[in-house]
Amino acid sequence: MTNNIDSVNMKADMKLKQKRTAGQKHGDLRMELIREGLILLDIQGIEGVTIRAVARNAGVAHSAPANHFPSRRAMLTAIAAIVFADLADLTIEAITDLADKPEQAIQAFAETCFQFAFDTPNRYQLLWQRQLIDQDDPALAKEMERVYSALLSVLRHAQVNHRVDIETDAIAIWSMVHGYISMRLDGNFVAAEDTVTNLPRHKAIMLSLIDGIYYRKS
Amino acid sequence: MTNNIDSVNMKADMKLKQKRTAGQKHGDLRMELIREGLILLDIQGIEGVTIRAVARNAGVAHSAPANHFPSRRAMLTAIAAIVFADLADLTIEAITDLADKPEQAIQAFAETCFQFAFDTPNRYQLLWQRQLIDQDDPALAKEMERVYSALLSVLRHAQVNHRVDIETDAIAIWSMVHGYISMRLDGNFVAAEDTVTNLPRHKAIMLSLIDGIYYRKS
DNA sequence: ATGTTAAAATGGACAGTGTCAGTATGACGA
DNA sequence: TCGTCATACTGACACTGTCCATTTTAACAT
Incomplete structure (x- = not known):
């Protein structure tokens, strides 16, 4: 089975090779955050999926996710x-x-x-x-x-x-x-x-x- | 229909008339908190039922509920x-x-x-x-x-x-x-x-x- | 090559939360 | 009258989501 986060990874890599929008420091932080969110979800449950925990695990500032998710x-x-x-x-x-x-x-x-x-x-x-x-x-x-x-x-x-x-x-x-x-x-x-x-x-x-x-x- | 919070109210009133345990400033704060909790639940949903909100609406300090509910x-x-x-x-x-x-x-x-x-x-x-x-x-x-x-x-x-x-x-x-x-x-x-x-x-x-x-x- | 620009990431701040520690209150039994 | 002890209080801490001003960054036009 090919799950959707992996196929989305491939898309992210392609995007990275193709072009990177202005000011983007990571390859695709949005997808990285989703991936970390899934890991936290599986391990700690929904309550563990906080903005700050996801940001921590992705190695970015606590307010970085705000650029990709309004809430x-x-x-x-x-x-x-x-x-x-x-x-x-x-x-x-x-x-x-x-x-x-x-x-x-x-x-x-x-x-x-x-x-x-x-x-x-x-x-x-x-x-x-x-x-x-x-x-x-x-x-x-x-x-x-x-x-x-x-x-x-x-x-x-x-x-x-x-x-x-x-x-x-x-x-x-x-x-x-x-x-x-x-x-x-x-x-x-x-x-x-x-x-x-x-x-x-x-x-x-x-x-x-x-x-x-x-x-x-x- | 007689719902359980009302019958519980009657019990609370009886208890109040009977005796008041040591240090108890309200009649029966535990039941009062549950009642306020139900009101908040109906109006604001589960997220609105916070310890502090319940305590506020019951007119007690934010940590008073801790004496009746450990969490x-x-x-x-x-x-x-x-x-x-x-x-x-x-x-x-x-x-x-x-x-x-x-x-x-x-x-x-x-x-x-x-x-x-x-x-x-x-x-x-x-x-x-x-x-x-x-x-x-x-x-x-x-x-x-x-x-x-x-x-x-x-x-x-x-x-x-x-x-x-x-x-x-x-x-x-x-x-x-x-x-x-x-x-x-x-x-x-x-x-x-x-x-x-x-x-x-x-x-x-x-x-x-x-x-x-x-x-x-x- | 060199600015320009706009998105992205940062650090700080704020209000709100649950929970814990220490203190005051007041009814009861000795 | 004096402890005792459950109850309630104040204060504090760490954590949260969200907002703000600022800085960094990379793509683009010159």
Whole structure:
């Protein structure tokens, strides 16, 4: 997998070789700050990602980030956009070639989110901290939209019964996935297996929902 | 409805009339701080609930709360416990007398959570801020357990098919409800109606899940 | 080569925060 | 009456985000 911070690194290097805007002392401090922010995020959690800590780790003055991010909120939003881009890439890759197998596609989508969240919990949580990031940011919204429209396209190819409001289904899937992850990361329950199917619980609850969507009585 | 901060007020008044412990200048500063905290929470959101702001609004020195809460985290946890107690009362009341109608009981449980969250979004969000509150706090855990066991009791009375792992079902319901609320409060989508059933979307997604739980194919 | 210019980086300052240490207050039991 | 001790107070510290004036820097025009 090529994650978005690396590809962004390549872009930064190209930019450095191409031209450096006036007064720019580092190669690309903005990207350097985002990279340090991600490191701090993974290690210390969101609270550790302060403007001053990021500046310290990048080796610049505490007020240097202000030239690239007007506020801490803006900095966290930029980091979140990178994270969301990674998640979008992963989910889209997971559901490709499964357009004609909607139930598998939905499970693959969910499984990708689960794995991403449990592997990098702090990154996942950052995505949903409305207090700290700007949900209306265009770059962030674009990445979120990529995930959502991928999910919609799966459901569009799979109208096997009379239920046709695929937005409702998409929201149901999103809600289930996000709700389970949130509560797991909050420690409200632990990983366990369904005692009937012997599947991991996060798979089992998705099965229930998928059955409800595709084999609905009313 | 009698919410828990009022009943706690009555207790505080009784205590004030009964006796005042040594050095206590206010009637019951701890409860007064929680009350001011709730007001700040509703108006300014979680970020506004600082130790110093609460102390200011209660008319005491900035370090007075330290005698009752060892940290801001502890103060927010105490507030969250009150909020969760309210939610527990509401949900339990909603599902009483519906033990033999499990599908209605589940919808009633969900609807109560939806209403609570949309009426008092800041209070609901506080409950799930793992960064800011102590999920392992006994008082908080007790109230959360009340909600969860109520949901379990509904499912226990309603094993209409071969699916018997009611914990999986309870977690699925909780996850769906919490996930939808979280994303709505985050502004990821707005209130809308299912275009097929003309039901509010939060009702529609619960119907899908309930169908999946009770009319599951596999 | 030599200014010019504008972005970028700097250091200092300010108000706000959580938390800790030391001190005063006041009700209670001896 | 005198300690005792929980409570509340003042003061301080380190840290934060953000603003400000200043200086540095690199690209550009001359």
